[in-house]
Amino acid sequence: MPSRIIVFFLLWVGSLCALHSQSQSIELLRTQLQQAVSEREKMNLHLDLAEALFKTGNRKHFDQAIRHAKMANQIAVELKLPTLAAQASFLLGKIYLRKRDYRNAEVWFKSAQTFAVQARDADMIIKSVQQRSKLAVKDRNYRRAYQINEEAFNYFSSRGNSISEMDRDNERMLARYERERRQLEQQLEALRQERDRLSQDKTALAQESQALKQQVEQVEEVISEKEQQIQTVARQKQQAEYVARLRKKQIDALQLARELDSLTLVQTRLALENTRLANERTRYLFLLLAAIASIVLILAATFFFRMRAKQRTARQLAEKNHLIEQERQRSDELLLNILPAPIATELKEKGKATARHFEQVTILFADFRNFTKVAEQLSPEQLVAEIDYIFKGFDYIIGQYDDIEKIKTIGDAYMCASGLDESRRFPLNIVRAALEMQQFLSELAEERRSKGLPWFEARIGLHTGPVVAGVVGVRKFAYDIWGDTVNIAARMESASEVGKVNISETTYHLIKYSFECQYRGKVEVKNKGLLDMYYVIKEKEAVTAIT
Numbered sequence: 001m002p003s004r005i006i007v008f009f010l011l012w013v014g015s016l017c018a019l020h021s022q023s024q025s026i027e028l029l030r031t032q033l034q035q036a037v038s039e040r041e042k043m044n045l046h047l048d049l050a051e052a053l054f055k056t057g058n059r060k061h062f063d064q065a066i067r068h069a070k071m072a073n074q075i076a077v078e079l080k081l082p083t084l085a086a087q088a089s090f091l092l093g094k095i096y097l098r099k100r101d102y103r104n105a106e107v108w109f110k111s112a113q114t115f116a117v118q119a120r121d122a123d124m125i126i127k128s129v130q131q132r133s134k135l136a137v138k139d140r141n142y143r144r145a146y147q148i149n150e151e152a153f154n155y156f157s158s159r160g161n162s163i164s165e166m167d168r169d170n171e172r173m174l175a176r177y178e179r180e181r182r183q184l185e186q187q188l189e190a191l192r193q194e195r196d197r198l199s200q201d202k203t204a205l206a207q208e209s210q211a212l213k214q215q216v217e218q219v220e221e222v223i224s225e226k227e228q229q230i231q232t233v234a235r236q237k238q239q240a241e242y243v244a245r246l247r248k249k250q251i252d253a254l255q256l257a258r259e260l261d262s263l264t265l266v267q268t269r270l271a272l273e274n275t276r277l278a279n280e281r282t283r284y285l286f287l288l289l290a291a292i293a294s295i296v297l298i299l300a301a302t303f304f305f306r307m308r309a310k311q312r313t314a315r316q317l318a319e320k321n322h323l324i325e326q327e328r329q330r331s332d333e334l335l336l337n338i339l340p341a342p343i344a345t346e347l348k349e350k351g352k353a354t355a356r357h358f359e360q361v362t363i364l365f366a367d368f369r370n371f372t373k374v375a376e377q378l379s380p381e382q383l384v385a386e387i388d389y390i391f392k393g394f395d396y397i398i399g400q401y402d403d404i405e406k407i408k409t410i411g412d413a414y415m416c417a418s419g420l421d422e423s424r425r426f427p428l429n430i431v432r433a434a435l436e437m438q439q440f441l442s443e444l445a446e447e448r449r450s451k452g453l454p455w456f457e458a459r460i461g462l463h464t465g466p467v468v469a470g471v472v473g474v475r476k477f478a479y480d481i482w483g484d485t486v487n488i489a490a491r492m493e494s495a496s497e498v499g500k501v502n503i504s505e506t507t508y509h510l511i512k513y514s515f516e517c518q519y520r521g522k523v524e525v526k527n528k529g530l531l532d533m534y535y536v537i538k539e540k541e542a543v544t545a546i547t
Contacts, residue, residue: 030049039075043079047088050072050091051091069095070092083116089108093107093108094131102139105131113132125152133145355468355470357467360419362507365490366415369459387412391409397437403418403419404417427507431507438500459497461503465483505533514539519532
């Protein structure tokens with residue numbers, strides 16, 4: 001009974017360790033997936049993560065496993081890798097089978113068989129056929145089970161791989177395994193002989209260890225006798241030292257008594273002399289105290305007036321320093337409102353800012369439709385207030401993302417950019433900001449329509465590419481960017497529809513796994529010819545949840 005309890009406890013501890021190891025493995029795979037760059041790497045990590053989640057056996061993880069397996073299947077299809085697409089499909093079939101969703105299990109096992117046929121993967125074909133046959137038999141559809149096996153048999157027959165040939169391959173493989181087994185048995189026998197030899201050496205070492213132990217015991221007995229002798233000598237030495245100290249104290253006491261007698265005589269003479277001196281000291285002390293009191297009063301008055309003057313000067317200096325600090329903070333805020341923080345710092349330290357080249361910058365242009373027509377319906381004050389409200393809304397939206405920098409406003413156009421720093425990032429935040437800008441304008445337009453007021457609608461366009469950035473001018477200087485990327489971003493905006501976010505093909509390839517996009521086809525662009533364009537529909541739910 002106790003042995004059973006111990007075995008059960010060891011199994012329980014092993015299961016806990018396995019669960020902990022699986023949890024660590026899943027977290028490691030998720031971290032690697034977030035850092036993956038190539039599509040093939042992402043595909044393999046999605047497939048490994050799906051298998052790890054499925055192996056936990058926890059039904060709460062099955063939905064996550066299905067999502068990752070579908071992503072792996074999708075990427076494998078895009079990369080034209082039928083073998084991996086078959087593996088992902090077969091894994092999906094097993095997960096749905098475990099969830100008892102037999103309809104989806106049949107769909108994915110059939111998909112796995114189709115991809116396996118494309119890849120000529122016989123093992124995967126056989127496994128897929130077996131699962132589909134089991135599902136058909138479970139559904140009591142024996143004709144369907146027969147048809148599935150008949151299709152597989154016809155496929156192998158047409159390829160020249162009959163069942164008998166597969167049996168012969170299995171026999172050859174078994175023969176090879178048998179030869180390897182015999183080799184392993186020979187190696188095992190050699191290891192047994194080595195173990196016997198080591199056992200004999202261990203016996204000899206045990207005998208030598210016993211002899212050494214006896215010698216150590218003898219040495220310890222000798223050491224014990226020596227320690228007793230040393231303790232006896234130490235006690236005798238302590239007694240002698242005690243007697244010596246006692247005699248020294250007696251001698252010191254006699255000397256101290258003689259010295260006390262001589263000191264008593266000296267003290268008597270000093271007492272008489274002190275009485276005489278005390279009378280003289282009292283008279284001189286009275287005169288000294290009067291002089292000191294006069295000096296202290298003069299010094300106190302001087303110190304008081306100097307302290308008042310110093311406090312007044314310090315207060316004036318503190319007020320001036322406070323005003324200087326306020327002006328400095330105000331100038332820093334104005335400078336940071338015009339320039340990015342690194343450019344502002346460089347400008348303050350060196351007096352100038354060096355132009356920089358960035359390889360991957362995403363530029364956003366937003367422009368209002370029928371601005372002149374709507375502006376005619378508003379007074380100048382109302383027009384400025386409306387534009388100011390909208391641009392402040394845009395500023396607040398991009399202010400939520402640290403990688404987006406406002407460049408400038410040109411009339412009714414708004415321009416900002418992402419990627420103007422040393423780190424390379426995907427332009428996900430600036431696309432989110434573009435969608436939020438359109439949502440902000442849509443809600444504002446709905447409010448204006450309900451009140452019978454005119455409203456503004458905007459087109460937004462984005463493009464990603466290299467630019468040059470720098471500060472120009474001496475008076476009223478400005479931070480700006482130049483390059484063909486700016487021109488193409490402006491073309492993306494002018495080719496967009498109202499309420500839409502139009503992006504170039506370059507930007508699409510950077511965000512396509514995070515956002516749902518609609519391909520527009522090739523659109524004629526001034527001085528650029530035909531360019532592929534996409535509308536951003538919305539952010540994918542899986543990406544939103546991760547974010």
